[in-house]
Amino acid sequence: MCLVVRAEKEGIRYYVHMSTGNYNAVTGKLYTDFGYLTSDSFIGKDISDLFNALTGYSRKDHYIKLLVAPQTLRHQILERIRREIDLHEKYGNGHLIFKMNSLVDYQCIRELYRASQTGVKVDLLVRGICCLRPGIYGLSENIRVTSIVGRFLEHSRAYYFRNGGKEEIFMGSADLMPRNLDNRVEVLFPVSAAYIPIVRDVILGTQLKDNIKARLLLPNGRTERIYPQPEEEELDSQLWMLENTESWDLGSQKG
Numbered sequence: 001m002c003l004v005v006r007a008e009k010e011g012i013r014y015y016v017h018m019s020t021g022n023y024n025a026v027t028g029k030l031y032t033d034f035g036y037l038t039s040d041s042f043i044g045k046d047i048s049d050l051f052n053a054l055t056g057y058s059r060k061d062h063y064i065k066l067l068v069a070p071q072t073l074r075h076q077i078l079e080r081i082r083r084e085i086d087l088h089e090k091y092g093n094g095h096l097i098f099k100m101n102s103l104v105d106y107q108c109i110r111e112l113y114r115a116s117q118t119g120v121k122v123d124l125l126v127r128g129i130c131c132l133r134p135g136i137y138g139l140s141e142n143i144r145v146t147s148i149v150g151r152f153l154e155h156s157r158a159y160y161f162r163n164g165g166k167e168e169i170f171m172g173s174a175d176l177m178p179r180n181l182d183n184r185v186e187v188l189f190p191v192s193a194a195y196i197p198i199v200r201d202v203i204l205g206t207q208l209k210d211n212i213k214a215r216l217l218l219p220n221g222r223t224e225r226i227y228p229q230p231e232e233e234e235l236d237s238q239l240w241m242l243e244n245t246e247s248w249d250l251g252s253q254k255g
Contacts, residue, residue: 001187003047014044018189020156020171031155032238034171036189040065043189054185069174069186074107077176080161080168081111085118087164094120097160097204102129104177116142123208126217127154135219145217146226148210150238159188160200167196202248203241210237 002023004015021033038044046066052058061071081096088094096115103109103124109132116122122143124132134143148154157175161168172188174180191199207214213236215223228234241248 001047001050003044003051005044005048013039014041014048015039016044016047018043018047018172018187020158020173027155030153032152032241034156034158036171036191038192040192050185050187065190067170067172067188069180069184070182073174073186073188074105074181077159077181078107078111080159080163081108081115083163084120084161085111085115087162088115088118088120091164092119093162094118095123095160095162096120097123097125097158097200097208098176099125099154099156099158099204099207100175101127101155101157102175102177104129104131104175105181106131108176112143113139116140123204125154125204125207130217133219133221134217140219146208146210146214147217147223148207148213148237149215150213150236152238157188158199158204160204167193167200169196169199171199198248206235206240207237209235212236213238 002017006013006015017035017037019033019035021027021031042064043066046063049058049060049063050068053060067073067076084094084096094115103126112122112132117139119142124143124145125148126145127147130145132140132143132145134140134145157172159170169191170188171191172186174186174188180186211226211228211232212234214226216226217223
């Protein structure tokens with residue numbers, strides 16, 4: 001997180017940059033990460049409060065838009081998965097897309113199993129450790145887990161909730177692991193509604209369709225390479241992102 005506070009003619013204004021990765025010139029060339037620049041006043045206030053909490057000037061444990069560990073992040077993620085289950089039971093079309101480095105946390109895995117059993121479609125992009133077993137009848141047949149291993153190390157985290165059509169996407173530093181949820185200060189931040197289709201369809205959607213660098217996690221815990229089907233075009237998602245930056249780069253947009 002990076003916060004700039006300016007006294008302008010209209011009053012105090014916050015400018016915030018948040019990222020799923022570190023401010024590191026070396027890993028910036030090797031890792032894939034999301035960066036988000038915004039002047040949203042609520043996010044600015046949240047970040048200011050969080051910095052004050054970190055420096056000991058407050059004991060803030062509630063935030064307007066941010067999901068912050070170890071205070072609220074675990075509860076907020078679990079509640080959103082449960083909300084997806086409830087909405088799917090009422091209206092159908094439940095869908096979760098989670099992209100992370102590792103999926104280890106038992107409570108989160110249990111709720112994802114419940115979502116699958118209810119019929120919610122669950123797409124997981126997990127680069128590293130995944131303790132969930134997908135594709136098991138009666139337990140996780142609606143869960144698909146893939147991992148992209150390519151030129152760059154996949155390091156970004158994003159959590160998509162269809163939410164009955166009132167879609168949400170959170171990005172940030174946290175994996176679904178006990179150490180991230182319970183023992184660290186981690187932040188997930190919301191993506192504004194205007195950008196959700198781009199992140200959902202262009203970025204995450206492209207990675208879910210990768211058939212060159214992706215591996216599929218099988219019910220027995222093994223992985224296998226995904227290859228293009230006879231009617232499919234080859235798609236290396238990392239290469240596509242490099243060659244089609246105009247389709248997804250929001251750098252010229254205002255947050």
